[in-house]
Amino acid sequence: MANHANDNGTDKITMTDIAKMAGVSVATVSRVINDSPGVSDENRERISKLIEELGYQPNFTARNLVRQSTRTIAVINMQTLGQLHAQPASGRMLQGIETVLTSRGYRCTILSRDEFAQDMSGLRLIKGGSVDGILLNGAKLNDPLALELTRRNYPFVIVGRAIGLVNSYYVDIDNVFGAYSAVETLIRLGHRRIAHVCGSQQTNLGVERLEGYRRALLDAGLEYNENFVIDAGLTRKEVYASVRSFFENIVQEKRPTAVFTFNDFVAIPVIRALLDIGLQVPHDISVIGFDDDEASQFLNPPLASIRAPIYEMGMEAAEMLLRLIGGEQIDSRQVILQTRVIERSSLAMPLQSV
Amino acid sequence: MANHANDNGTDKITMTDIAKMAGVSVATVSRVINDSPGVSDENRERISKLIEELGYQPNFTARNLVRQSTRTIAVINMQTLGQLHAQPASGRMLQGIETVLTSRGYRCTILSRDEFAQDMSGLRLIKGGSVDGILLNGAKLNDPLALELTRRNYPFVIVGRAIGLVNSYYVDIDNVFGAYSAVETLIRLGHRRIAHVCGSQQTNLGVERLEGYRRALLDAGLEYNENFVIDAGLTRKEVYASVRSFFENIVQEKRPTAVFTFNDFVAIPVIRALLDIGLQVPHDISVIGFDDDEASQFLNPPLASIRAPIYEMGMEAAEMLLRLIGGEQIDSRQVILQTRVIERSSLAMPLQSV
């Protein structure tokens, strides 16, 4: 236990302590801690050894105060914490962010925008100097927080895109193209009546994926029919109910033969609803999702999807933010990551065209 | 833009600034900020207004330094960040933790144990005073970090249990009972040959759920057969491969008629593997998972599971830690949350017994 005389229970050991023990000033100790030049080899070694032995760790807060930085960044989400953590895709993104951040000695703290009375209260964070930068997970049209952050020239990167914000830094996947390619795949199989279970139209994600759907239809000379866009809600329960009622209330001749869902997360209740009203997937109706969650390949049937480099998106965004904070020159303020179609057995040709 | 003369671009406004503007000392300003007594109503109001107008926010770091607290806690996980964020159950736990913490003005930072060279390096955090407490997500047998934390009398709570640590604070769900009830359900349906796809035996979670499985078997007078315990690995891919090969290499007469899986996360590839070798679920084989992930009810077939209050577990643990940090008396150092069986159509009677 007490192997060292110094190893007292409350080992609140400070720099002053080790300075005294080494018979030098705190400045010297500080120098060796920060690998600064101007310390004799002899002193450097002796002090290093002392630090090692005592297990001394410089006080994080004191350092931060004088350095005017906290080495922590905030991830501010549009979604509630519940929505955020329920989605496998969010997990991949957070993993990317946290991996980069922790490897560089940064921390991150996850916040939901709805924790604040208004959106703008995210400003408290930066006014209180409690973070060095912000990662905005999602942003709305002309996002006021993003606008204010820009005005203040505060380091932040949007994970996703912010329409109406020129020149802001962001990393996004190509949602329009991804959605386009999903629908194109369906069309190539022979489908003509394709529905879309869309995401929230308050978010760029929802808007962009719907847009890709629309364009693919139009480019193929098909009609874009608003009635085939099912705004089903955010939770799986809501989606299940909406989709079920949609299909229950449509005559067979007009029934879509394929569905492109906003993401894999909602594809699960969509398929469940379809099966529950007696439709076979993919025999009666094909389904394709988005994100290619890790589980999708194991579902029954295995779910076709759009593979999106979401983990990489998180990493890229975090790296970009760190560069911004470090004052480095940034070559491209905008990064768009590409997607690709993953065909699986939730896909088949439509019955009629066979 | 410049509606206030003080609203300069770099609004790095400090307490000294507003003290000057209010014609008082910083002490007085500090008092009103902290709602301390000893300020005239007049001053209090004037200063409050000033603070409001200027959008002044006390510096987080400076406060922390003098208060000797950081208002942040660390969540240290046994798993890698990838494993952590891939699991819906982890999301629920994190959500519970973050909800409590942010509502009390705390932050949290998520770390993986494998970020450190050795397990013990989590100590750096506490030596550097960079967190006020620790939430240990998982712990191993006689966990050295937990032991050291205990020795130092450092505030920490284990989410899960630590065998070999008497008197440590923890919040856990009743894994043994939960697993027991899952297997009991299978037995009640008439199953006699029940396999278990187990979790890592390096973790309490894995050990306890296996134990519940074993006990249920023995209590029912059935044989506990080690060959029916499939240690399938951590990732869905591994699980798929292991389970598939297990069932491919077993003669039909000896084949289990039911599987209890470590959790719902692995139940997905388990079912996929079963289907891929031509077994129908539940007709040929029943499956029951654990956790009752939100998706489980929508799977095909809907997956029976053990509902576990994981979100609540996160909340409880966070609340307990906050109480510990606050020096409050804690009535019960150990909290065990109960589970319940959720039967769904992945369950059926075994063919033979019909």
Added chain:
DNA sequence: CTGAAAGCGCTAACAC
């Protein structure tokens, strides 16, 4: 009720 002043533990000029 109010203010002066002493730190919290560290970094970074600036002297020597």
Added chain:
DNA sequence: GTGTTAGCGCTTTCAG
């Protein structure tokens, strides 16, 4: 090379 010193922005005795 090394030490002295002045803060970083805030809280908190302690006098008045």
